[in-house]
Amino acid sequence: MLPRTLPEPNLFLPAQGEPVLRWGVIGAGWIAGFFVDAVHAHTAQKVVAVGARVSTRAESFARAHGIPTAHTTVDALLDDPGVDVVYVAAPQSEHLSLGLRAIAAGKHVLIEKPLATNAADAQRLVDAARGAGVFLMEAMWTRYLPQTLMIRRLIDDGILGEVRSVISDHGQPLADDPNHRLLQAGTGGGALLDLGIYPIQLDSMVLGEPSSITAVGSLTATGVDATSTVVLGHGSEQSTLMTSILTRTPTVASICGTDASIEIDGPFHIPTAFALRSRDLFEEPVVWSDTSGVALMDGLAWEATALAGYVGAGRAESPLHTHAETVSILATIDEARRQLGAL
Known part of the structure; x- marks a missing residue:
């Protein structure tokens, strides 16, 4: 017979000892917007900067989502010492190149799924992160x-x-x-x-x-x-x-x-x-x-809190x-x- 009551899962609740990381976002599309709004509404994390290929898109995105800094280039975001972790929300064809650049800049990285467009490129990202000593995670929010x-x-x-x-x-x-x-x-x-x-x-x-x-x-x-x-x-x-x-x-x-x-x-x-x-x-x-x-796309918040906890745990x-x-x-x-x- 089935158990009639189920145990409670251990959720990735905010403010449970995880560090408050300063997030930079690469990309200004719909998934980036959902992610930033979810992070602001349901986590202790701080999205502090955004960068995109078109500077005007970064500026409008920052205004729409309450982000204090809009960088005119992606390189400017990666060079920002006030950014601890980068969320890559660009098209998946750019995940490898942007991920490698973020890793080389010494940032922790969360890359939208798929991590790369094939297994070989994903392994390149893994090897680069391991060599640089930074945290890398695919944004498989589920x-x-x-x-x-x-x-x-x-x-x-x-x-x-x-x-x-x-x-x-x-x-x-x-x-x-x-x-x-x-x-x-x-x-x-x-x-x-x-x-x-x-x-x-x-x-x-x-x-x-x-x-x-x-x-x-x-x-x-x-x-x-x-x-x-x-x-x-x-x-x-x-x-x-x-x-x-x-x-x-x-x-x-x-x-x-x-x-x-x-x-x-x-x-x-x-x-x-x-x-x-x-x-x-x-x-x-x-x-x-x-x-x-x-609910719904606000569920993206759970992966952000999880990442912060993992980074805090080394x-x-x-x-x-x-x-x-x-x-x-x-x-x-x-x-x-x-x-x-x-x-």
Whole structure:
């Protein structure tokens, strides 16, 4: 039988001894705006500067989000001694170059997902950060949400029994604009790097690195992956993960064990709820909901507090999303894209 009450997860709550870091933001797009607003509203961290390729965009972004300093160039931000950590929110084709520059400047770095557009470039970032002695983390915000911490605890406590499979999808119709960055070949375009990374990282968190990868799907006219179904083998077990930039899908996830399963409501990668279901078809499920009050994109705040705590503890990487796992997930995506023939 299922436990009728669930334990409380240990959340990344602010002002629990983590240092107050001074953040600089590279990029002035929509995700940067959500991140800054979340940090200001729900953490003890301070966003003190922004830099962008176009100085006027940095200035307007600073005004809109209450940031005291708008640098006219990215180099000026990286040279700012008042910045401790840099959040890279530029297009993913620029993650490698901007990340390397931030590391060389001696800054801790949080890079929007994906860390880089392939596993080899991600490893370059990891090696550079290790050599410079700075903290590096991919902004896989889902890993730090309350629901994920709760799910980890249930798995660690053996409530699910032996986990056998992950079933998940993530689809959004993002290919209508022919100039959209996701349709551009060679710059990190396609569904897998932008959306499919969420189901794949969930499978990785639960079951680890796959022993086999099989991908089928379709390409856009520009040669990037439009849809894919990826089957990841884990010994004798398989996980099924689907993604698309052509249509909206439920964007839900199931973690299936021998004793119980977890069904995460959609969109599963943002603050949400889940049902813990018994192997008994007729037993009433136990429902858990995020009651933190940190909803929707404000959930980006959790990763900022987590990073500050890790830096304060002298860590070089996130124990919940290590460098090795980050590279491994991108290697899985590399292979799936290779099988699809994506550019």
